[in-house]
Amino acid sequence: MSHHFLDVAGLCFAYPDGTEALNGVSFRLEHGESVGLVGANGAGKSTMLLALAGLVLPSGGTVNVGGTILARNTVGEIRKRMGFVFQDPEDQLFMPTVFDDVAFGPLNQGLSVPEVSSRVRESLEGVGAAHLSERPTYRLSGGEKRAVAIATVLSMLPDILVMDEPSSGLDPKGRRLLIQLLKKFTHTRLVATHDLDLVMEACSRTIVLHEGKVAADGASREIFENAALLERCHLEPPLCMQGKC
Amino acid sequence: MHMADALLSPAVGGTMWAVAAGLTAYSAKKLKDSPDESRVPLMGVLGAFIFAAQMINFSIPVTGSSGHIGGGMILAILLGPYAAFLVLVSVLTVQALFFADGGLLALGCNIFNMGFFPCFIAYPFIYLKIAGQNPTRKKILLAATLSAVVGLQLGAFSVVLETMASGISELPFKTFVLLMQPIHLAIGFIEGLITTAVVTFVWQARPEVLEASSRKTGLRGIPMKKVLTGLALAAVVTGGVFSWFASSYPDGLEWSMARTSGSEELEAPEGGIHATLSALQEKSAFLPDYGFRKAPANEYEAAAGEHAHWPAVDPGTSLSGLVGGSLTLILAGMAGMLIRRLSSGRN
Amino acid sequence: MGRVEPSLFSSTSDPGIDQANRPDPRAFWVVTFAFVLTVTSFGKYEISRLTPLFFYPVTIGTLYGVSARALLRKAFFALPFVLLVGLFNPLLDRQVLLEIGGYSLSGGWVSFFSITMRSMLAVTSAILLAMTTPFDRLCLGLEKMRVPRVLVTQLQFLHRYMFLLRGEALRMVRAHDLRAQGNKPRIALSTAGSMIGLLLLRALDRATRVHRAMLVRGFDGEVRVLHPLRFSWSRDGGFALGWILYFVLVRLVNLPEWLFGWVVGR
Numbered sequence: 001m002s003h004h005f006l007d008v009a010g011l012c013f014a015y016p017d018g019t020e021a022l023n024g025v026s027f028r029l030e031h032g033e034s035v036g037l038v039g040a041n042g043a044g045k046s047t048m049l050l051a052l053a054g055l056v057l058p059s060g061g062t063v064n065v066g067g068t069i070l071a072r073n074t075v076g077e078i079r080k081r082m083g084f085v086f087q088d089p090e091d092q093l094f095m096p097t098v099f100d101d102v103a104f105g106p107l108n109q110g111l112s113v114p115e116v117s118s119r120v121r122e123s124l125e126g127v128g129a130a131h132l133s134e135r136p137t138y139r140l141s142g143g144e145k146r147a148v149a150i151a152t153v154l155s156m157l158p159d160i161l162v163m164d165e166p167s168s169g170l171d172p173k174g175r176r177l178l179i180q181l182l183k184k185f186t187h188t189r190l191v192a193t194h195d196l197d198l199v200m201e202a203c204s205r206t207i208v209l210h211e212g213k214v215a216a217d218g219a220s221r222e223i224f225e226n227a228a229l230l231e232r233c234h235l236e237p238p239l240c241m242q243g244k245c
Numbered sequence: 246m247h248m249a250d251a252l253l254s255p256a257v258g259g260t261m262w263a264v265a266a267g268l269t270a271y272s273a274k275k276l277k278d279s280p281d282e283s284r285v286p287l288m289g290v291l292g293a294f295i296f297a298a299q300m301i302n303f304s305i306p307v308t309g310s311s312g313h314i315g316g317g318m319i320l321a322i323l324l325g326p327y328a329a330f331l332v333l334v335s336v337l338t339v340q341a342l343f344f345a346d347g348g349l350l351a352l353g354c355n356i357f358n359m360g361f362f363p364c365f366i367a368y369p370f371i372y373l374k375i376a377g378q379n380p381t382r383k384k385i386l387l388a389a390t391l392s393a394v395v396g397l398q399l400g401a402f403s404v405v406l407e408t409m410a411s412g413i414s415e416l417p418f419k420t421f422v423l424l425m426q427p428i429h430l431a432i433g434f435i436e437g438l439i440t441t442a443v444v445t446f447v448w449q450a451r452p453e454v455l456e457a458s459s460r461k462t463g464l465r466g467i468p469m470k471k472v473l474t475g476l477a478l479a480a481v482v483t484g485g486v487f488s489w490f491a492s493s494y495p496d497g498l499e500w501s502m503a504r505t506s507g508s509e510e511l512e513a514p515e516g517g518i519h520a521t522l523s524a525l526q527e528k529s530a531f532l533p534d535y536g537f538r539k540a541p542a543n544e545y546e547a548a549a550g551e552h553a554h555w556p557a558v559d560p561g562t563s564l565s566g567l568v569g570g571s572l573t574l575i576l577a578g579m580a581g582m583l584i585r586r587l588s589s590g591r592n
Numbered sequence: 593m594g595r596v597e598p599s600l601f602s603s604t605s606d607p608g609i610d611q612a613n614r615p616d617p618r619a620f621w622v623v624t625f626a627f628v629l630t631v632t633s634f635g636k637y638e639i640s641r642l643t644p645l646f647f648y649p650v651t652i653g654t655l656y657g658v659s660a661r662a663l664l665r666k667a668f669f670a671l672p673f674v675l676l677v678g679l680f681n682p683l684l685d686r687q688v689l690l691e692i693g694g695y696s697l698s699g700g701w702v703s704f705f706s707i708t709m710r711s712m713l714a715v716t717s718a719i720l721l722a723m724t725t726p727f728d729r730l731c732l733g734l735e736k737m738r739v740p741r742v743l744v745t746q747l748q749f750l751h752r753y754m755f756l757l758r759g760e761a762l763r764m765v766r767a768h769d770l771r772a773q774g775n776k777p778r779i780a781l782s783t784a785g786s787m788i789g790l791l792l793l794r795a796l797d798r799a800t801r802v803h804r805a806m807l808v809r810g811f812d813g814e815v816r817v818l819h820p821l822r823f824s825w826s827r828d829g830g831f832a833l834g835w836i837l838y839f840v841l842v843r844l845v846n847l848p849e850w851l852f853g854w855v856v857g858r
Contacts, residue, residue, distance in 0.1 A: 053808050076810065084808040090756055091801040094286065096728030096748050100817050108810030113818060136726065138755050156809065250714030251674045251707045255632045273740035282813035286802040289749020290757070294795040297757035301765055301791070303784035311778065314788060335746045339754070342722040342730075345670040348714040349721075350628045408677065413636045413707060415681040415700060435781075442785020447792055454796060567690075569848025570640030572855065577643070581650040581660075588655065 003066030004031040004159040004188045006052075006082075011061035013047055021047035022058065023212035029160070029188050036199030036220060037192040039209035040234035045192040046087075048209065049164050052190075053084050066159060080109070083158030083187075087165040089145035093137040098129070098148050101137055105156040123155035124148070127181060143174030150181070160188040167195045196238035200224065208233055247340070248355050248404050250348030254411040261407065262353030268361060269334055272327040284328055291320060292332045296339075305435055312432070317363035318393050318440045322372065322455070326364040333360035354407050358400040366399060367392035380455070385444050390437030397436065401429035614656065616821060616828035617725050617733025623835045624721045630839040631713045636703040637689060640848040642713065648835065649716045656724040663716055663723070670715040671708070678707040727751045732821050745815045753798070761791055 006029040013022040021044045029035055039045050050056045052063055054075040063070035065078050086092050095101035102123055106116045124130045127147040132140065140148060146166065153161065166182070167175045175198070182189065182202040191203060199206055199220055206223045208216040210233040216223050223229065224237050236242075250258070276284070295316040302311045316336075320329035337355050340346040347355050376388035405421045408414050416424075448455050615623075627648055634641055653663055685700035721730070728748065735744040764787055769777045779787065803811075823829070841847070 050804070053804070055804050055807065079808050079810060082808075084805075086801065086805050088801065091798065092805045094289075094749065094752055094802050094806065095815075095817070096731070096752060100728070103818055104806075104811075104816070105809035107816035107818070108812065116818060136728065138752060152809065247673065249670065249674045249711060250628055250632060251711035252677055253632055255629050258632060259629075269743060270740060273742045276742055280813050282807075282811060283799075283803045285745060285811075285813070285815065286749060286806060287796075287799040288746050290753050290795050290799040290802065292746065292750035293753035293757045294792060296754050297761035297791055297795070298788045300758055300761040301779060301784055301787050303781050304778035306781060314784075319792070331743055331746055332750075334743060335750045338747065339750060342718055345666045345715045345719055348628065348670070348711075349624060349718045350632055350714065413703070413710075414677050415684040415703065416677060417684070420680070421677075438781060439785060439788070442782060443789045443792060446786050446789030450789065451793060451796075454793075565849045565852040566640030568855075569846075569850070569852035570643040572851050573640070573643035573848045574646055576851075577646040577650045580647060581654045584651060584654040 003081075005029060005064075005066060006160055006188060006190070007062075007064040008052070009062050009064070011048070011051060011058050011063065013051055013056060013058045020212055022051065022061075024061065025209070025212070025214055026061075027207055027214060027217055029190060031188055032186055033205060034182070034185075034189040034203045035191070036196075036203035036206040037190055037209065038194070038196060038199060038206060038235065039215075043209040043233070044212045045209055046164065049084070049162055049192055052082065052162060054078060080156065081158055082160045082162055083153030083156055085150055085153050085161070085163040085166060087168060089142075089149040092149040092152060093140075093145060096136060097133075098124070098135050098137055098140070099133045101148065102152050102155045105152060109156065119155045119157070120151075123151040126154055127151045128177070141174075142169050143171065143177065146170060146174065146178060147181070158187065160190070161185065162190045162192075164192050165194065166191060167193060167198050196224065196235070197240055200238045200240060208235070210234075247347035248351040248358060248407055250350045252408050252411055252413050253351055253354065254413065255350070257407050257411045258350035258353060260353075261357050262350070265334070265353040265356035265360075268330065268356070268365075272330045275327040276331070284324075288324065288328050288332050291323065292335050295320070295332075295336050303439070312435055314439050314443070315359070315393075315397075315432075315436050317359060317396065318367065318372065318389060318436070319443055321364050321368035322389075322440075322444060326368055329368070330360050330364040333364065354404070358403045358407075362399040362403070363392070363396040367396035371395055380448065382445055385448065386437075386441045389440040389444060390434065393437035393440055394430065394433035397429045397433035398426060401425040614724065615831040616823050617729045618736055618821070618823060619828040619832040620721055620725055621730070621733055621737065622832050624717050626836045626839050627717045628714050630843055631710050631717075633843060634706075634710075636706055637699060639702060639706050639709060641842070641846060642706065642709050644842045644847045645713055645839075647838070649713070649720060652720050652724065656720075658720060658723050663719060666719050667712050667715045670711055674707060674711040678704045681707070729821070732817070732819060736819070736821060741814075748815075757791070757795060757798075760794060764791065 008028070009026045011022050011025040012020075014020045023044075025044070025048060037045055037048065047056065051058045052070075054063075054070055063078070065081050068074050068077050068081070070078050093101050095104055099120055102120045103116050106119045111119070120133070121130065124133055127150050129144060129147045129151060132144060132148060137145070137148065146169075150163075150166075167178055170178060175195075179198055179201050182191070182198075189203070191199065193199060203220055205218065206216075206220040207214060208223060208229065215233050216226070216229050224241055227237065230237060295314075298316055299313045302313050304311050317329070317333055320332050323329070324332065334356050337346075337352060337359060341349055341352050341355070371392040372388045374388075375391070376384040380388075402422070402425070405418070405425050408416070408421065409418055414421075444455070627645070631642065631645055649663070652658075653660060681704045682698060682700035685698060685703065687699040688696045689699040689702050690697040725733075728751075731744050731747050731751075734747070735741065765779070768779060768783070768787070772778075
């Protein structure tokens with residue numbers, strides 16, 4: 001039995017001002033699945049991810065990661081299993097050099113120095129950024145920043161990868177490389193994005209959020225062929241399905 | 246205004262370094278005692294914010310010139326004295342390294358002048374007293390302006406004292422004070438106004454930010470007595486040690502003290518501390534001062550004594566200095582060219 | 593406080609340059625301090641005796657490929673305050689100090705030149721330190737020299753986000769200028785208040801996001817770094833000791849006079 005599953009049941013969250021961001025969200029990701037999380041602005045995607053990471057405390061519902069239920073005392077364990085890649089790599093890359101940044105997680109896990117070094121090397125190789133190791137993080141191109149941001153998470157050997165808008169701010173080539181990278185991973189993946197073409201290519205399954213609820217959950221192609229559903233959730237079919245490419 | 250290396254003596258610079266190091270260690274310890282991991286990125290980003298905010302040059306009413314924010318008070322208001330002080334230390338260090346502001350020896354002075362006063366004097370004793378509880382727009386205006394003015398006045402006065410104690414500048418105490426204080430009164434008012442504008446903006450847009458920070462600082466009276474005693478002790482000890490070793494002229498602390506203590510004449514006081522000091526100095530100096538040693542006759546010695554701090558005028562020394570100095574500079578330039586040729590030949 | 597001069601920021605040493613052959617940052621910090629102390633230890637009427645100290649910036653600058661123009665440009669930024677204070681010396685100190693071929697120079701002018709020279713020397717050495725050693729290595733060096741960890745982390749974060757936030761500020765000013773009237777738009781004090789306030793709110797948001805990114809990677813309040821610094825006694829110890837000995841020599845022996853005597857054949 002694999003421990004690489006993510007099970008969310010009846011998740012609710014309301015901001016202090018009363019706005020209900022999540023209103024009973026439920027879904028389950030199985031080992032190795034690659035799932036897109038889509039929805040219009042304000043549909044609750046970002047809040048969803050913050051709740052998964054235990055960065056906001058949900059007012060109801062459970063998050064179960066490989067058999068561990070998210071709670072105050074299990075936050076550390078959950079975060080060890082789930083790797084989060086945030087939308088802005090500038091927020092993710094806070095250490096002076098690429099090496100330091102990729103080593104940040106493993107060092108916090110208390111690993112030995114040689115182990116940390118080998119983890120850093122392997123993760124950077126995994127995203128094709130081994131040559132950037134000694135560079136200061138502020139001197140990277142957009143694509144390089146994204147790749148390194150992913151490596152900072154890979155170095156912690158997570159079971160599940162959670163990404164927020166991974167293709168934002170990337171040029172076409174950078175985006176292409178990212179899609180190839182996403183396809184290559186064998187982790188369980190959850191990708192929150194507006195880039196529906198990326199979802200079509202890299203995710204077999206799609207969850208549509210609308211007004212804090214799951215509006216649809218199924219095979220990506222089926223969902224994007226459902227024009228009425230997309231319209232209702234303020235979405236449009238991916239360009240490749242509009243016959244534009 | 247940043248204090249500069251060029252106007253400092255090692256004794257004063259070293260003393261202020263010790264004071265700044267003491268304050269830094271104390272603040273670091275205080276932060277360690279009340280751990281809050283969200284403070285690490287907050288302090289860092291706010292330090293960067295200071296540099297960014299200084300990019301925004303605004304026009305100063307009436308004068309037609311333009312200025313930018315200093316930011317010390319904003320940091321203190323958002324972070325509390327200890328964290329704000331450390332952020333200012335980091336900002337001033339980066340300014341010394343990248344902006345040529347002041348220099349490394351003067352860093353100690355600058356940390357004291359621009360960090361200590363806003364964080365440990367103006368903030369707890371003025372800002373918090375006025376606008377600590379139930380802030381209103383008026384209270385913030387009064388508190389921010391008053392604390393900015395007082396902080397800058399103290400800082401400017403401290404620059405004057407440090408310059409006087411170093412004795413490199415000829416500016417008389419009175420003139421320097423009259424020069425520095427009014428300028429910094431104006432700067433203080435502007436700083437107060439812009440601080441008020443920023444704080445009220447934040448207070449209206451996101452009141453929880455200010456509330457959270459005032460709760461977080463956990464400032465229940467700084468043990469000022471302890472801090473000041475420690476500082477005074479550090480200052481006296483290091484000051485003593487530095488002036489003992491660093492000067493082969495009587496141009497350090499004791500010179501300026503003799504000078505500013507009222508005697509307009511340049512005569513060295515007979516006997517007393519000064520005589521003891523110079524006697525000590527003659528014994529302890531690495532080399533007897535070359536100007537004095539060259540003087541052959543006793544009356545020359547006496548003449549030199551009359552000027553107390555003037556080194557002897559010796560045309561011979563002047564010429565050799567001028568020519569020798571120029572030769573040295575030429576040699577230094579040639580050394581540079583040689584190194585460049587050698588290293589480019591290697592590549 | 594700091595002036596707006598974007599070019600000053602282009603200084604951090606090129607990451608492409610191999611740092612292995614450069615002295616350990618600790619050695620560099622120590623030498624720089626020794627240098628500044630030596631410069632400031634001379635009396636205020638010393639000019640010629642300061643000249644041997646120029647060997648240091650010239651050597652370091654050329655060895656590590658720092659352009660003299662960039663260096664001087666930055667050093668000049670430090671001059672205004674120093675000159676302002678220093679200019680009073682010629683006015684107030686009229687005692688004749690130097691006589692050469694019938695021309696006399698007052699002590700005030702001599703000390704004025706001395707102050708200018710001190711400023712150039714001291715400031716150049718600090719800038720050289722920053723231009724030849726990457727900032728993270730300077731910080732590592734500081735940590736190894738027992739500077740409190742909080743401050744070192746603070747310096748690292750400050751440096752990391754300095755460029756980013758300055759970019760934000762710059763874009764904000766540009767957006768203001770494009771919509772403002774006149775050829776040389778000025779920002780009114782009240783406008784500046786809300787601009788800076790907005791910048792501050794963005795900075796606070798940024799801090800929250802960074803904090804989150806740190807938390808999910810197991811941050812517990814302590815920033816850990818591996819320390820790749822290796823102090824080699826032959827390279828770094830030699831570097832530090834060599835220069836310090838030179839500074840001591842400069843302090844104890846009047847080299848220019850000695851040089852003069854040697855040339856004149858006395």
